[in-house]
Structure formats: structure tokens, C-alpha cells
Amino acid sequence: MFAQASLPVRVRSAKELGGMPYVDEYTGTFTGNCRLKAEALQRIAPPKSWILADDSGLCCDALQGGPGVDSAVYAGPKATDAENRVKLLEAMKKAPLHKRGARFECHLLILGPNGVDMKFVGQCWGRILEAEVGTEGFGYDSLFVPSGFDKTFGELQPQTKDKLSHRAKAFAQLAVWMRG
Numbered sequence: 001m002f003a004q005a006s007l008p009v010r011v012r013s014a015k016e017l018g019g020m021p022y023v024d025e026y027t028g029t030f031t032g033n034c035r036l037k038a039e040a041l042q043r044i045a046p047p048k049s050w051i052l053a054d055d056s057g058l059c060c061d062a063l064q065g066g067p068g069v070d071s072a073v074y075a076g077p078k079a080t081d082a083e084n085r086v087k088l089l090e091a092m093k094k095a096p097l098h099k100r101g102a103r104f105e106c107h108l109l110i111l112g113p114n115g116v117d118m119k120f121v122g123q124c125w126g127r128i129l130e131a132e133v134g135t136e137g138f139g140y141d142s143l144f145v146p147s148g149f150d151k152t153f154g155e156l157q158p159q160t161k162d163k164l165s166h167r168a169k170a171f172a173q174l175a176v177w178m179r180g
Contacts, residue, residue, distance in 0.1 A: 017044050030055040030069055031119055034109035048113045052174075056106035056166060058140045060088070060128060062095035071139070081139050085132060088140065092128055100127045102144060106166040108174055118177060122169030137161065 014020035021040040025033040037053035045051060057071030067074040067088065075083040092100065108120040126146040134142045134154025142154030146164050153161050162168055 012045075014041055017041065025055070025069065028069060030057065030105060030107035030121075031109065033069060034107050034119070038109050038111045042111055050113070050116075051111045052108060054106060054108050054167075054170070056104065058088075058144070059103050059105055060092065061101040062092055062099040062128075066091075085140060085143055088128070088143065089131070092130075095128075097127075100129075102126055102128045104140075104144065104166040106170040108170045110174065118174075120170045120173040120177070122166040122171070122173065124164055124166040124169065 020037070021044060023033075023036045023040050025036060027033050027036065033055040034053045037055070038051045041053060042049070042051045055069065057068050059065045059068050067084070071084070073079060073084075075087040079087075103126070104124045106122045108122075110116065110118045110120075112118075124146055126144050126149075128140075128143050129145060129152065132142040132152075132154070134152045134156075136156075136158070137154045140153075141161075142152050144153050145151065146153065146156075149156065149164075153165075156164075
């Protein structure tokens, strides 16, 4: 397990390793795209490094899980967050309230020495509104209301969002595993 390592841990970003190599995220799955990113970083990292990569997106019931892995490029490869939100609103225009369920999903993949290969998945369930509300956050935050709340991620305080988010849940699982 990771926690039992006797050497000091030095965390380096992809930037410190010379930058994140270009990765064509063609797999069609969050985990597959994570693996491509992790393997690309592994090729430029020092030997015996631990590599952590992630992929995440918004999955909508009315769109059979879309935009999913294409969340960042939903309206096109050079689309802005605003353009992606406009396209999502248009795609969901006719979806009745009971079909507006959605989840943010984050997959983390850690690769380590001796073939360590662990995946962690965090999800935050909620629904998509018919119009944007709130100006905080990024991506689809102003359209997504998490379950149990009446405000969008674009309205919630960062501390609240950080506890609920798909990333927080995935990283919490990683932390438990690291404590082993």
C-alpha cells in the first residue's frame, strides 16, 4: 500500500515534469481517458513514480449519459463553457422535470510501481435546470442543482460545493486507500 512507503513523498505536477503531454481522449470512457493520461505522464516521470490522472464530466439522464466524456468539448473542440451550456440547454429543452436528472462523475486512476493500478469514482447526483442560475464555478455549475439542495453549484459557497462534489468524493476514496 501507498501509506507504508518509507521514502518521503514529493508531489510534482505535470507542469514540473515538462507539461502534460497531448493525449487524444478517444476511448469513450472516463476510466479509459484517465489511463491514457496516466500512461502519458508515466512516460515522462522519473522511474518508480506514482502517477495520478483524472477525467470527469456531466452525465444527463435525458441524454442517455451525455455529454459524459465529451463534456468539455460538447459544443465543439474549441467551445467555451458558455457555448457548452447553451448546447446542453438546447438539447434538454423538451426534457420534462422528471427526466432532468444528472450527475457529475469523476474518475481517478493511480498507477504505481510494481503494477499498482487503482481506480476511484466519485459521483454527485442532482438535476439540470431550464436556465442558468449563479455565476460562480465553471463548466455546467450554473445549471446543476445537487440533490438535497435548492441552489446550483454556481450559487453554493465553495466550501459547500467542495464537500459535495464528484471530485471530493473520488479524492476521499483515494485518501482512504492511501492510509491503507
